[in-house]
Amino acid sequence: MKRIPLSALIGLFITSLFLLSAIFADFLAPYGVAEVVGDVWEPASDRFLLGTDSIGRDLLSRMIYGGQVTIFVALTATALSFSLGTSLALIAVVVGGWFDMALSRFIDLIMSIPTLIFALVVLSVVPANLVTLILVMGLLDVTRVYRLARAVAVDINVMDYVEAARLRGEQTVWIVFREILPNALSPLVAELGLRFIFMVLFLSTLSFLGLGIQPPAADWGGIVKENKEGLIYGISAALIPAIAIAALAISVNLVADWVLSKTTSLKGGRNG
């Protein structure tokens, strides 16, 4: 086992810091998420370490609680879209033929519906709650993951070693998980890191459509929007959640990079 590089350590450290603060939000947050404790946009002080927000709530507390919901929803939705998108894509490639074609074109069809219309239709048909939210986010993203995974897998599927496995008479499932998936991991992991960020941002968009988080709870993107008016006048309340998202994004991707280098070295000898 190689030593973990410094960058990955930093990534792991920040990611776990965010995770821990999300898990222990109730102990860490100095005030309640909805509690109005001060004036509008107070600067940082001993009482309010990050200042207050647009109606006088403690920004730090909102960030901690916001992190909880942001990370949870984004993680679950990303996991959903990845597991579903990747498995569908790999199965489609390995099975091939009309199944591949039908599924791929169906995905194209879903993708072609403008997101706004899709979200509004969903909203009008099903009740808006956390489960719906995660399903909508995950399912909309399945289309993107599917297309990428299929593109990668198609190239691998025609490689000699996959052919060889077929000739050996291996099962489809075996080919998918033992031959194709390990060799497709690198682009998929990179995509995973980015999809996670998109989910974080998408969440706040959906919140404003009425599909997402209900006030007074908020996600980080939502906190950015709540405070955006002050941004151009030097009020930092909108910047802090934005910085948090960026820090999370970078650290998650640092970890992804590290995982990536592990997987590439894993499959090292196979192709030879």
Place this chain on the structure above:
Amino acid sequence: MSDISFKMNRRSFLGHAGAAGAAVAGSTLITGPAFSAGTPKKGGNFIMGLKGGESTNSLDPALSTSHVTYQAVRAYSETLLNVGQDGSSLEYRLAESFEPANGGQTWHFKIRKGVKFHNGQELTANDVLKTMERHSNDETKSGALGVMRGIESMSVDGDIFTVNLTTPNADLPHLLTDYHLGIQPNGGFDNPAEGVGTGPYRVVAEEPGVRYAFEKFDDYWDDSRGHYDKHEIIVINDDAARAAALQSGQVQCINIVPPKTAKLFSRAPNVKIETTSGKGHYIFVMHTDTAPFDNKDLRLALKYAVNRAELVQKVLSGYGEVGNDTPINSAYNLYDDSLPQREFDLEKAAEHYKKSGHDGSPIVLHVSDVAFAGALDAAQLFQQSAQAAGIPLELKREPADGYWSEVWNKKPFCASYWGGRAVQDLMWSVGYLSTADWNDTNFNNPEFDELLLEARAELDQAKRKEIYAKMARIVNEEGGIINPMFNQFIDGLAQNVTGWHSNPNGNLMNGFIASLTWFE
């Protein structure tokens, strides 16, 4: 992905757009065309950056429901009368004079001669008649239809336009100041959206939701208005972008400066802000016929649980006044100030809540920032204070999209906005009469209805004021309206824009800023 949080709020607009002047009913307090101190300088291109325009907009005055078309219609067309800057006097525009007959049941308007439309035709009383018909006939979609009810017949004799009402209404001249009722050639029956009127500026370019360009109309009849050579409206729906456009000198005027940043914004060089106290109010409405809001104690509990001062301070940043659970404030004529202000009182709130016998299940307030700017903030503050009184208030954020058709008037408890109306009679009639279309509290109080009809026919001012005071008391006590605040209009101007004055009936000088200001 799309983001509609920037979306403008199409209904937010309604009232101040529709609002005309508060009036001394039946009085003949009439002034001539507006007169501003100082001699206006002519020339220049006056560019406004406005919030509230969509690519779905039309220049048809009847269909105008947005801030941008409100300004555009004001620039190219004119009404018979305007409300003066004091908010209650009347100014003659396309009507040269008017007189009531038959105890206020019949009204004669003398139409001005020598006024030309932008297409070269001369204005006739027939154009006026046709315009009024288009806004009141069976096929109309006009936003002014509410105003036009109660008209029995209309006729023209030479240059006299006559209106016969079903019942006397001393407020009729004020109703005709509604900007939807801009006079069009042949009443707009031929092509209502062509943008031809008698206004000081004629339309030269129209891109809905993007921009409108105007040029001074050379044959305009009134030299005291329309000082710019050119005039342009650019739709800038984003608040920060609008501020940037004014600060960088791309536009000379913006509407709807967000109150939270107004003070910070006014510190920028070359920029000034002007505020107007109006009749618009940011409210929460309960359906008084739907459980649990059919319980008077529960309604009172909620009314006592809202911290009005805090809302004015935090949501309006002080640019507004506290409301008193009626839609009427001192900007209205015949306003009665003896109604005691309802104070924030958690004890009383808790007491009424207990008395209501509510089962403690969540009371859901439906809200979206489309209802009014800062509605979500206001609702969250309300939720905090209500919970402090033990009232289980919960919020449900609704999509901005479809709010006015799917939430407002459908959900029993939601955020809403009213811009106010020209006169008390109209405000009460459109919003609180049990049979009113926009009775958004499902208010049904026979005594109130009777008083309203009595007031309309009452020509004695003092008595009328007394009746209105009684009505206000009923709504304050029984009604479904929680009115925490009246908002101010905040306009942003370049320093060299001169001649601005407030007009309580609407922002940007009741829509006349392009006609009445000039560059110094």
Place this chain on the structure above:
Amino acid sequence: MPRHLVKLVAQRIALGILLLFASSVLIFAGTQILPGDVAQSILGQSATPEALANLRKELGLNEPAISRYLSWLGGVLQGDLGTALSNGASITDSILKRLDNTLFLAFWAALFSVPLSIFLGLISVLYRNKWPDRLISAVSLSTISVPEFIIGYVILFVLAVQLQWLPSVSLITNDMGFFEKLGAILMPVIVLTFVVMAHMMRMTRAAILNVMESAYIETAELKGLSAFNVIFSHAFPNAISPIVNVVMLNLAYLVVGVVVVEVVFVYPGMGQYLVDHVSKRDIPVVQSAGLIFASVYITMNMLADIIAIVANPRLRHPK
């Protein structure tokens, strides 16, 4: 091009057209499910019941959905999209103008961002895990994780308000010269570049790194080719399929997804046009705009698939 390849591409295009029809049906069905009707949405609070009934009748909303759909589709096939319910404007005219603007912005944003991203991706591979790689990653990840309106505001206030180098409003009109137009869209182009760069750059990096592990790259390296040569001539062509997919996805985003940037910079594009008409439930316009958006995705996906097939010799010659 070999015969079977032509056949493959032709098949794919035929399928694309079929998809477009399917998608128009879905969009139409979607607009039917949307709560609220056009009459109520157009008239807003000022809607009296009479006014509503009048508008509904006039708009033909009392006719069955299928006949409305078919008559609309018939119009589309003849190039006539009809008139907007909300303001009676010709949809073809207004959409063409908006589409023109959108494509203009998307074209220049793509011209900047795509080569830049791929170049930065190659640099990252070349300097893998060294400081240029880390710097590029950190910067692009930060810009992608900040909501786009924040980048927009920052650029707006620095370049337009403080320095006054560029107009704060990116409105382009017909009487502007070509370079004037370019200047006007410079700020949105910068923001969009920031927004789409990270995705394409990261995928370029990952896809090439994936291929770099393959045997033939080792062979190339053993042959003593320079690192750049190996990456550019050997690894890149074999990694093209995922890269092209991500590039196409981002190009589609540049056309259909830039509402926020349009709003901040007051740019009259398709995004705001669709949002406005969705909120007015102006079904014919939503349909037409939706169809254009759908065709963008369908075309881009099709292109990605075709390029992937053409680029991979093993796919070109299926066994």
